Amino acid sequence: MSLQASLIPLQTPSSTIFVLLLAVLLTAVTSMANRLLTNKEQMASWRKTISEWQQEFNQARKSGDKKLLEKAMKKQKQVMQIQSKMFTQQMKVTLIFIVPFFLFWTWLNSVGFNFNGPVGKPDHVVALLPGFGGLTVFYWYLICSLALGALFAHLLGIGTMGVTDE
Numbered sequence: 001m002s003l004q005a006s007l008i009p010l011q012t013p014s015s016t017i018f019v020l021l022l023a024v025l026l027t028a029v030t031s032m033a034n035r036l037l038t039n040k041e042q043m044a045s046w047r048k049t050i051s052e053w054q055q056e057f058n059q060a061r062k063s064g065d066k067k068l069l070e071k072a073m074k075k076q077k078q079v080m081q082i083q084s085k086m087f088t089q090q091m092k093v094t095l096i097f098i099v100p101f102f103l104f105w106t107w108l109n110s111v112g113f114n115f116n117g118p119v120g121k122p123d124h125v126v127a128l129l130p131g132f133g134g135l136t137v138f139y140w141y142l143i144c145s146l147a148l149g150a151l152f153a154h155l156l157g158i159g160t161m162g163v164t165d166e
Contacts, residue, residue: 016126016140019126020140023141023144023145024144024148026101026104026145027145027148027152031152031153031158032156033093033096033097034156034158035158037092037093038092043089046086049079053072053076056075057076127140129143
């Protein structure tokens with residue numbers, strides 16, 4: 001057995017814990033980068049502007065007042081530009097980490113892990129989750145990463161999908 005292969009546990013529950021710790025590490029790094037590279041105050045200001053416009057637009061639609069609706073529609077282009085800027089801010093971290101992320105997963109695959117479990121065992125289960133059954137590396141990592149992403153977003157005050165706890 002090579003040194004590389006011995007560092008990566010391929011048996012349950014070791015692989016379960018390894019994937020969980022991997023998700024913690026990768027999610028923490030990307031969350032911290034997101035916190036450092038995103039202007040929280042600007043994002044909050046943009047969210048407030050969009051929320052105010054949405055309320056104005058909905059009120060105009062419900063009331064049937066054509067002047068109010070026309071006024072809201074004139075602001076729509078500005079709101080769409082703000083949404084585009086928000087998307088760009090949120091994509092910074094993704095664009096920075098996407099290539100290293102795929103290179104890392106490619107390396108893991110080369111030493112015995114793949115998205116379906118260890119090489120030669122595409123149905124290898126690394127975690128059992130009530131209601132879901134047996135989970136492969138990919139699904140276990142996905143669940144861990146999503147849960148941890150929400151946790152880190154809350155702890156760091158960065159929010160997800162443009163929403164923060166302010």
